[in-house]
Amino acid sequence: MSTTATVVTIVAAVMSGFSGGSIFLRAKFVVEPLAEYGVPRSWWNRLGAAKAAGAAGLLVGLFVPVIGLMAAIGLILYFTGAVIAVVRARSYGHVPFPLLYMAPVVGALALGFPA
Structure with missing residues (x-):
C-alpha cells in the first residue's frame, strides 16, 4: 500500500469515526x-x-486488506443510504454532506486494499 493510500485511508477513518462519534454525543x-x-x-x-x-x-x-475492503464497501453503502434518506426528505441542500464523508472512503478503496 502506498503512502498516499495510507494517508487517504486514515483520513477516511478519522472522518467516519468523527461522524459516528457525533451521533453518540448527540451533536446538534x-x-x-x-x-x-x-x-x-x-x-x-x-x-x-x-x-x-x-x-x-x-x-x-491497513494490516489486513480484506477487512479494509469490506469496511470501505460497508461505509460506501452506508453513505449511499444517507444520500437516499436526504433526497427522500427533500433536503437537497444537505446532499453534499454524506458525499463529503463518502469521498475519502471511495478514495481509500480505489487506492488500496488489494485482496
Missing part, C-alpha cells in the same frame, strides 16, 4: 438533520456504531 449539527429526515431516534446508536465500526475496519485494513 448531526441529530437535528436526522430528526428532520425522519430517521427514528431508536436507530441513531446503530447508525453511529456502523460508522465507528467502518472507521475501525478501515484502520485494521
Whole structure:
C-alpha cells in the first residue's frame, strides 16, 4: 500500500469515526438533520456504531486488506443510504454532506486494499 493510500485511508477513518462519534454525543449539527429526515431516534446508536465500526475496519485494513475492503464497501453503502434518506426528505441542500464523508472512503478503496 502506498503512502498516499495510507494517508487517504486514515483520513477516511478519522472522518467516519468523527461522524459516528457525533451521533453518540448527540451533536446538534448531526441529530437535528436526522430528526428532520425522519430517521427514528431508536436507530441513531446503530447508525453511529456502523460508522465507528467502518472507521475501525478501515484502520485494521491497513494490516489486513480484506477487512479494509469490506469496511470501505460497508461505509460506501452506508453513505449511499444517507444520500437516499436526504433526497427522500427533500433536503437537497444537505446532499453534499454524506458525499463529503463518502469521498475519502471511495478514495481509500480505489487506492488500496488489494485482496
